[in-house]
Amino acid sequence: MATMLRAHAEQATWRDYLELTKPRVVMLMLITSLVGMFLATRAGVPWTVLLFGNLGIGLCAGAAAAVNHVVDRRIDSIMARTHKRPVTAGRVSPVAALTFALLLAIAGMSLLMVFTNELAAWLTLASLLGYAVIYTGFLKRATPQNIVIGGLAGAAPPLLGWVAVTGHLSAEALLLVLIIFAWTPPHFWALAIHRKAEYAKADIPMLPVTHGEHYTKVHILLYTLVMFAVTLLPYAIHMSGPLYLVCALLLGGRFLHWAWVLYRDSKPHAAINTFKYSIWYLFLLFIALLADHYLLLNI
Ligand code: HEM
Numbered sequence: 001m002a003t004m005l006r007a008h009a010e011q012a013t014w015r016d017y018l019e020l021t022k023p024r025v026v027m028l029m030l031i032t033s034l035v036g037m038f039l040a041t042r043a044g045v046p047w048t049v050l051l052f053g054n055l056g057i058g059l060c061a062g063a064a065a066a067v068n069h070v071v072d073r074r075i076d077s078i079m080a081r082t083h084k085r086p087v088t089a090g091r092v093s094p095v096a097a098l099t100f101a102l103l104l105a106i107a108g109m110s111l112l113m114v115f116t117n118e119l120a121a122w123l124t125l126a127s128l129l130g131y132a133v134i135y136t137g138f139l140k141r142a143t144p145q146n147i148v149i150g151g152l153a154g155a156a157p158p159l160l161g162w163v164a165v166t167g168h169l170s171a172e173a174l175l176l177v178l179i180i181f182a183w184t185p186p187h188f189w190a191l192a193i194h195r196k197a198e199y200a201k202a203d204i205p206m207l208p209v210t211h212g213e214h215y216t217k218v219h220i221l222l223y224t225l226v227m228f229a230v231t232l233l234p235y236a237i238h239m240s241g242p243l244y245l246v247c248a249l250l251l252g253g254r255f256l257h258w259a260w261v262l263y264r265d266s267k268p269h270a271a272i273n274t275f276k277y278s279i280w281y282l283f284l285l286f287i288a289l290l291a292d293h294y295l296l297l298n299i
């Protein structure tokens with residue numbers, strides 16, 4: 001009976017395959033790519049680009065995440081946060097997960113090639129490889145700057161969305177990338193402080209492990225200041241209007257508050273709360289960019 005139960009528990013379900021794609025992370029990325037698409041044009045975005053462009057970007061991001069589950073299966077088994085993941089726990093074999101990743105990547109790239117343009121497709125492939133190969137395969141185990149450099153892949157979606165619509169790079173799109181790039185260190189290092197012992201156990205050189213909590217908190221504060229300044233640039237270059245400015249100031253002010261609380265250690269659970277806030281922050285900031293864009297168009 002026990003064997004039967006165990007055999008049953010090890011069967012993969014569709015939920016396991018969904019989990020391989022890191023769906024919640026990808027959903028937030030898709031919000032940023034969607035906003036990139038809308039901000040790229042004053043006219044409407046063609047529905048084919050909206051639907052298949054985002055689907056293509058999402059499938060490629062999901063493919064990258066599935067490769068991450070395979071490459072990281074040993075270290076994931078050491079950490080409480082990740083030890084029940086489908087590949088680590090043995091419900092999905094590495095070969096099945098890689099096959100799944102390949103299918104997602106082929107489907108995603110095909111959609112981008114057919115419904116958007118070559119540049120969008122190649123930049124998406126570069127992000128996929130940036131996360132799955134460069135970050136996961138090398139940087140993560142090599143340097144505490146892993147997430148700063150690797151963050152570029154995760155920051156790419158607004159650019160991918162923008163290019164899917166226009167077919168070319170632009171300074172405004174790169175500014176949206178810069179916002180997420182500066183946001184990533186506070187986002188991740190707050191979690192890394194909370195989970196420091198686990199990263200140390202898995203021998204991953206995350207900043208709190210290699211340089212200590214205080215050093216990491218100083219860097220979270222500094223990156224949050226940089227991020228705050230960068231988020232004011234869309235207003236400064238007349239890409240966004242007063243509604244966005246007010247939201248960026250309020251949301252950024254709150255982020256700075258959390259970074260300060262974390263730095264001063266003045267509240268319990270400050271690290272995990274800063275991490276949770278970072279996700280709401282990015283979501284709301286991009287919604288503000290979008291709302292402001294349509295408000296300006298209607299004035
Ligand atoms: C290299 C860059 C990044 C690193 C190292 C990183 C790291 C992490 C980690 C370790 C988690 C916890 C996941 C878990 O508990 O399973 C997480 C959660 C999350 N991240 Fe990031 N992240 C990065 C970039 C991004 C980007 C660019 C976005 C979106 C635009 C994002 C959105 C999220 C979301 C929504 C969650 C919550 C997921 C959940 O609740 O399941 N992250 N991130």
Ligand SMILES: CC(C)=CCC/C(C)=C/CC/C(C)=C/COP(=O)(O)OP(=O)(O)O
Pocket residue numbers: 022025026029057060061062064065068072082124125127128131136140153154156157
């Ligand atoms: C095409 C495209 C846009 C690609 C981007 C791919 C993507 C899903 C990036 C996610 C960033 C992320 C969650 C990093 C954490 O990895 P980790 O291994 O440090 O975290 P973990 O321990 O939770 O696995």
